[in-house]
Amino acid sequence: MSILFRQLTICGVGLIGGSLALTARKHGLVERIVGLGRTPANLDIAVSRGLIDLATLDAAQAARGADLVMLATPVMTFPSTLAAMVPYLPRDTVVTDVGSVKRWVVEQLEPLLKPSMSFVGVHPIAGKETSGAGAAEETLFANRRVIVTPSATSNPGAVEKIETLWRATGARVERMAPQVHDAILARASHLPQIVASALASALAEENVEGRWAAEFGAGGLRDTTRIAASPPEMWRDICLTNRDAIEQALKLYRDWSGRFEDAVRAGDGDALKQLFERGRRMRERIG
Amino acid sequence: MSILFRQLTICGVGLIGGSLALTARKHGLVERIVGLGRTPANLDIAVSRGLIDLATLDAAQAARGADLVMLATPVMTFPSTLAAMVPYLPRDTVVTDVGSVKRWVVEQLEPLLKPSMSFVGVHPIAGKETSGAGAAEETLFANRRVIVTPSATSNPGAVEKIETLWRATGARVERMAPQVHDAILARASHLPQIVASALASALAEENVEGRWAAEFGAGGLRDTTRIAASPPEMWRDICLTNRDAIEQALKLYRDWSGRFEDAVRAGDGDALKQLFERGRRMRERIG
Numbered sequence: 001m002s003i004l005f006r007q008l009t010i011c012g013v014g015l016i017g018g019s020l021a022l023t024a025r026k027h028g029l030v031e032r033i034v035g036l037g038r039t040p041a042n043l044d045i046a047v048s049r050g051l052i053d054l055a056t057l058d059a060a061q062a063a064r065g066a067d068l069v070m071l072a073t074p075v076m077t078f079p080s081t082l083a084a085m086v087p088y089l090p091r092d093t094v095v096t097d098v099g100s101v102k103r104w105v106v107e108q109l110e111p112l113l114k115p116s117m118s119f120v121g122v123h124p125i126a127g128k129e130t131s132g133a134g135a136a137e138e139t140l141f142a143n144r145r146v147i148v149t150p151s152a153t154s155n156p157g158a159v160e161k162i163e164t165l166w167r168a169t170g171a172r173v174e175r176m177a178p179q180v181h182d183a184i185l186a187r188a189s190h191l192p193q194i195v196a197s198a199l200a201s202a203l204a205e206e207n208v209e210g211r212w213a214a215e216f217g218a219g220g221l222r223d224t225t226r227i228a229a230s231p232p233e234m235w236r237d238i239c240l241t242n243r244d245a246i247e248q249a250l251k252l253y254r255d256w257s258g259r260f261e262d263a264v265r266a267g268d269g270d271a272l273k274q275l276f277e278r279g280r281r282m283r284e285r286i287g
Numbered sequence: 288m289s290i291l292f293r294q295l296t297i298c299g300v301g302l303i304g305g306s307l308a309l310t311a312r313k314h315g316l317v318e319r320i321v322g323l324g325r326t327p328a329n330l331d332i333a334v335s336r337g338l339i340d341l342a343t344l345d346a347a348q349a350a351r352g353a354d355l356v357m358l359a360t361p362v363m364t365f366p367s368t369l370a371a372m373v374p375y376l377p378r379d380t381v382v383t384d385v386g387s388v389k390r391w392v393v394e395q396l397e398p399l400l401k402p403s404m405s406f407v408g409v410h411p412i413a414g415k416e417t418s419g420a421g422a423a424e425e426t427l428f429a430n431r432r433v434i435v436t437p438s439a440t441s442n443p444g445a446v447e448k449i450e451t452l453w454r455a456t457g458a459r460v461e462r463m464a465p466q467v468h469d470a471i472l473a474r475a476s477h478l479p480q481i482v483a484s485a486l487a488s489a490l491a492e493e494n495v496e497g498r499w500a501a502e503f504g505a506g507g508l509r510d511t512t513r514i515a516a517s518p519p520e521m522w523r524d525i526c527l528t529n530r531d532a533i534e535q536a537l538k539l540y541r542d543w544s545g546r547f548e549d550a551v552r553a554g555d556g557d558a559l560k561q562l563f564e565r566g567r568r569m570r571e572r573i574g
Contacts, residue, residue: 193507201546201547203569220480235563264481
């Protein structure tokens with residue numbers, strides 16, 4: 001493959017940004033990688049692992065010479081991070097991100113760009129329990145979905161180059177509108193998180209005759225609440241930035257939960273069996 | 288250990304009943320084990336694995352000589368199974384079970400017994416994806432909780448013997464009232480099941496612009512819906528036989544889910560962070 005960008009600046013060289021850096025380097029898709037961070041500790045690891053060529057805590061230094069900027073910090077910090085860099089960026093810089101909501105990001109970031117710049121939103125649906133530059137690995141995205149969400153003003157050439165970059169990771173790259181992405185992820189990712197966290201919250205202090213009920217749960221309770229251990233700040237931000245779609249997803253869940261509740265209250269065995277069967281079919285379909 | 292019962296008759300020699308048989312035999316806690324089933328196939332496996340000495344499809348034959356009867360079929364079949372055996376049971380027979388609801392079982396079974404008999408309810412909180420006599424294993428209950436739920440009329444001596452039998456499996460045996468058991472399990476087991484199944488049901492046919500949303504879920508969706516693949520008939524029966532406690536648990540969940548929903552709608556970052564933190568603390572506590 002040939003060079004796509006001369007300088008990639010990654011803001012937040014963590015699991016996602018660091019893993020992408022490994023692929024970009026291996027295939028020679030970028031000449032130089034700069035890492036922008038808040039503290040030296042993680043950047044030191046990124047340098048020592050060869051993920052980046054230069055580490056900096058300074059937005060201006062990170063911006064200079066970057067024809068590709070990748071925002072890989074928590075989503076709500078994107079606007080301030082980008083705003084600090086824009087004055088120092090080359091005029092045709094492409095800005096991309098790896099955030100898990102897309103419409104909000106487009107709405108917030110595009111007004112910050114100069115007219116000659118272009119934003120191309122991306123959401124790599126990949127993650128692990130681990131984080132930071134030390135956790136980065138080249139195979140993280142293999143066979144995972146990476147959603148590219150061009151806006152009305154994204155430069156088509158820039159979109160192509162970003163897709164080429166991500167395809168090199170072995171991911172399944174797919175294109176869709178930002179609001180379609182957000183509606184899908186609200187259902188497939190944000191809803192399960194809230195359901196798991198609400199279940200964990202409900203049981204947090206639930207005692208029966210002096211016994212903590214959750215202690216009597218087995219593998220089912222553990223599986224169903226596993227993702228409730230995810231970082232609260234990250235999920236707060238997702239809820240704040242994908243509010244409308246999440247509200248719709250919660251309403252969908254409430255409707256179906258209500259059908260189970262009605263069937264329990266009515267002691268309706270046929271309805272219960274049908275509902276549990278519907279759930280089982282869906283579960284078998286996702287594998 | 289010394290002999291507790293001369294003849295144990297297990298109705299339904301599956302994962303739970305079969306595993307208990309292995310322990311009872313190993314420690315010489317029963318002299319003879321009879322298996323009652325509906326079809327020969329599973330009983331043949333039970334005989335060939337040495338779980339039982341005699342296999343029968345006949346309730347009368349299974350009943351004769353049994354000073355301990357263990358009901359290990361689906362809960363809602365307990366009354367008819369026991370009723371068919373009672374006329375042929377010795378007068379002091381102890382009847383026990385392994386069902387996952389307890390108050391309903393006590394209420395249904397005790398009226399069927401002769402005054403000299405005694406019922407001792409038990410719920411071993413253990414399970415695997417597998418089932419049947421072929422899946423039985425001696426270590427299934429090691430370090431698992433086994434809840435013994437004596438009723439007002441359970442014979443204290445019989446309760447002791449049942450507890451001794453279960454302790455031999457390496458389980459943590461605990462005693463509580465049937466309705467306390469049911470309230471705890473409604474929260475720790477039945478609620479997660481309904482939450483997982485309702486989530487799976489909600490997403491079963493949910494498309495966004497022609498794409499099936501659930502296909503874009505990652506590990507989080509898979510974990511959270513894993514137990515939705517459980518047998519619908521079993522969960523229908525649990526919902527029908529532990530209705531009141533499950534209704535309470537669903538209400539508890541609805542309250543907390545509503546707090547998440549209110550915070551999303553209000554865009555209340557502080558409330559969201561606190562809610563996700565509460566969920567995370569609970570999840571870390573169950574490990």
